[in-house]
Amino acid sequence: MLQAPPNSPAGAAGIRPGDVIVDINGQSITTAEQLQQIVEKSQVNQMLQIKVRRDSQTISLSTRVGNLQSTP
Secondary structure, X not given: OOXXXXXXXXXXXXXXXXXXXXXXXXXXXXXXXXXXXXXXXXXXXXXXXXEEEEOOEEEEEEEEOOOOOXXX
């Protein structure tokens, strides 16, 4: 299972291991490809409203899109 690094936009938004992203900005997410496409089309510094399924609850989070950091 992937874990969002704490200094990443996803980690800063509060996304945790086991969370399932079900909606971004009102658009239903059913596949990893949909999620990737939305993130790729987003502008740096754009706010994203994210709904995740955590255990039996739906939780609303928000994050600002950042630059992808490459590691040396």
